Amino acid sequence: MSAFAGLLAQTPASGYAWAYLDEESKREVRRALLKAVCIPGYQVPFASREMPVARGWGSGGLQVTLSIIEPADTLKVIDQGSDESMNARALRDLIVRTTGVATTTDAREASIIQTRHRIPEDPLHEGQIIVFQVPIADPLRIVDARSSVTRRLHAERDYAPLWLYLYEDVATKGAPSFTHSYPVQVEGGYVMAPTPIPRHDIPRLCEAPFLALYGAGREATVYAVPPYTKVTPLEFDDRPFTVERFPEPCALCGASWTYLQEEADVDPPRYVCSDVAYCRRRRSG
Amino acid sequence: MTPVLALHDVTVRYPAGNYGCREISFDVFPGEVLGIVGESGSGKSTVLACANLDLVPTEGSVEILGRDVSRTRGAERRKLRAQALGIVYQTPQQGLDLAVTAGGNIAERMFGAGHRSYRVVRERARSLHAAMELPCDRFDVAVRTFSGGMRQRVQLAKALATSPPLLLLDEPTSGLDVSVQAKTLDLIRRIQRDHGLAMVIVSHDLAVIRMLADRVIVMREGRIVERGLTDQILGDPQHPYSQLLVASQLT
Numbered sequence: 001m002s003a004f005a006g007l008l009a010q011t012p013a014s015g016y017a018w019a020y021l022d023e024e025s026k027r028e029v030r031r032a033l034l035k036a037v038c039i040p041g042y043q044v045p046f047a048s049r050e051m052p053v054a055r056g057w058g059s060g061g062l063q064v065t066l067s068i069i070e071p072a073d074t075l076k077v078i079d080q081g082s083d084e085s086m087n088a089r090a091l092r093d094l095i096v097r098t099t100g101v102a103t104t105t106d107a108r109e110a111s112i113i114q115t116r117h118r119i120p121e122d123p124l125h126e127g128q129i130i131v132f133q134v135p136i137a138d139p140l141r142i143v144d145a146r147s148s149v150t151r152r153l154h155a156e157r158d159y160a161p162l163w164l165y166l167y168e169d170v171a172t173k174g175a176p177s178f179t180h181s182y183p184v185q186v187e188g189g190y191v192m193a194p195t196p197i198p199r200h201d202i203p204r205l206c207e208a209p210f211l212a213l214y215g216a217g218r219e220a221t222v223y224a225v226p227p228y229t230k231v232t233p234l235e236f237d238d239r240p241f242t243v244e245r246f247p248e249p250c251a252l253c254g255a256s257w258t259y260l261q262e263e264a265d266v267d268p269p270r271y272v273c274s275d276v277a278y279c280r281r282r283r284s285g
Numbered sequence: 286m287t288p289v290l291a292l293h294d295v296t297v298r299y300p301a302g303n304y305g306c307r308e309i310s311f312d313v314f315p316g317e318v319l320g321i322v323g324e325s326g327s328g329k330s331t332v333l334a335c336a337n338l339d340l341v342p343t344e345g346s347v348e349i350l351g352r353d354v355s356r357t358r359g360a361e362r363r364k365l366r367a368q369a370l371g372i373v374y375q376t377p378q379q380g381l382d383l384a385v386t387a388g389g390n391i392a393e394r395m396f397g398a399g400h401r402s403y404r405v406v407r408e409r410a411r412s413l414h415a416a417m418e419l420p421c422d423r424f425d426v427a428v429r430t431f432s433g434g435m436r437q438r439v440q441l442a443k444a445l446a447t448s449p450p451l452l453l454l455d456e457p458t459s460g461l462d463v464s465v466q467a468k469t470l471d472l473i474r475r476i477q478r479d480h481g482l483a484m485v486i487v488s489h490d491l492a493v494i495r496m497l498a499d500r501v502i503v504m505r506e507g508r509i510v511e512r513g514l515t516d517q518i519l520g521d522p523q524h525p526y527s528q529l530l531v532a533s534q535l536t
Binding site: 160161163170172237 | 360389392393396401406
């Protein structure tokens with residue numbers, strides 16, 4: 001009790017519980033997360049709360065982060081690879097004001113990284129946790145919108161409809177049409193939505209040393225990939241999965257191995273690293 | 286010889302207390318075609334649903350290749366269907382996804398059976414597509430744009446994609462006009478002979494049964510009232526109901 005009161009005293013935002021959610025709510029989310037870690041790739045329902053951000057704006061990832069965060073943690077929040085976008089700033093601000101934890105932009109120093117649409121370019125290490133904000137938790141949604149159907153398909157590991165989806169893409173468009181959210185299979189079992197990360201980041205999930213937690217606020221599910229777990233994209237034996245290629249290296253730092261995004265509002269248009277902090281550190285040496 | 290399909294005293298009783306079918310027994314041997322005739326409501330489709338493992342019999346058992354599979358569910362049933370069973374429904378939307386290409390509909394069954402090579406699946410689907418006399422340039426086109434007769438042939442190609450020993454046909458030509466019906470029946474007969482398939486064909490149309498079936502069972506009010514060789518049943522029916530059925534054919 002006294003430790004808890006001590007924490008409250010450090011909290012800059014008064015009138016709120018430490019880490020915003022009350023302790024019982026956090027326990028409930030953590031219980032769901034434990035189950036998710038035990039059954040990699042399986043979507044575990046949880047009692048998604050109303051949050052002070054709209055559903056679809058990271059409310060799932062936020063609940064996960066707030067439920068696992070501890071006073072000694074160092075936090076990094078990114079949106080499309082940037083620490084400074086409006087969405088990343090707002091979420092980080094909420095977490096910091098209700099916990100007082102330290103923050104960083106350096107992915108190597110963060111103990112928790114909450115992210116939308118990217119995995120940082122820096123190689124992450126054991127002990128780190130990456131929390132993904134999930135817009136669509138069920139990879140089978142694109143083949144059938146009824147959760148009664150997709151639950152049965154998952155239970156039977158019947159992914160023929162997704163293979164058919166890939167077949168139709170290749171037959172009519174020449175290649176799989178997933179630019180992001182490329183469906184992956186976890187340890188040969190459940191197929192999982194990796195969230196809208198680019199294909200560039202998919203191989204980096206496989207056998208990764210970090211713990212990946214996924215929170216979907218609107219769909220009220222969490223799922224997870226424990227460290228050193230095999231994560232493989234769905235691919236035909238004779239049509240290997242490919243990552244994005246870019247016509248030129250980063251215009252700012254010259255990296256040719258990172259995920260780039262096109263800046264169309266400069267003349268001439270150029271490609272720069274999507275991971276802003278990584279790019280900036282390379283330039284400053 | 287082990288029958289491909291055997292029903293032993295299959296009874297389906299619905300929760301309301303009414304019967305779908307009662308004490309149905311028959312065998313279908315490799316390469317043999319069994320016809321099931323009867324008026325609508327006689328239990329033909331119930332029997333076929335049991336054979337397709339959609340319905341669990343209240344009593345009795347369904348054996349496929351000598352194994353009792355009547356209570357098989359879930360992943361095991363899916364695997365069994367992929368290996369042993371093909372089905373063609375009266376309405377194509379039951380068996381096909383109309384938004385998906387012809388090739389894709391055929392391929393889906395192969396993915397269900399575990400195929401993971403794009404080239405192998407595509408070549409097999411293309412050769413079945415051609416064997417069903419479907420136009421080559423419609424292979425990568427959504428089935429929605431296909432005529433009724435073409436849709437039935439896509440269903441046939443899909444059913445055959447994993448080379449199952451048993452094909453179930455539920456009124457396969459009832460929605461088609463007479464000339465297309467004749468062509469489709471020709472195709473079914475040719476497939477059956479080429480592949481030595483065992484078939485169960487359900488129809489209320491005795492002309493279809495006469496053309497395809499080796500043996501016939503006549504059903505009425507959920508029971509088998511007469512059984513025998515096709516020529517014998519259609520030429521010299523013994524049971525009053527069979528006589529009525531044969532006599533009421535339009536000529």
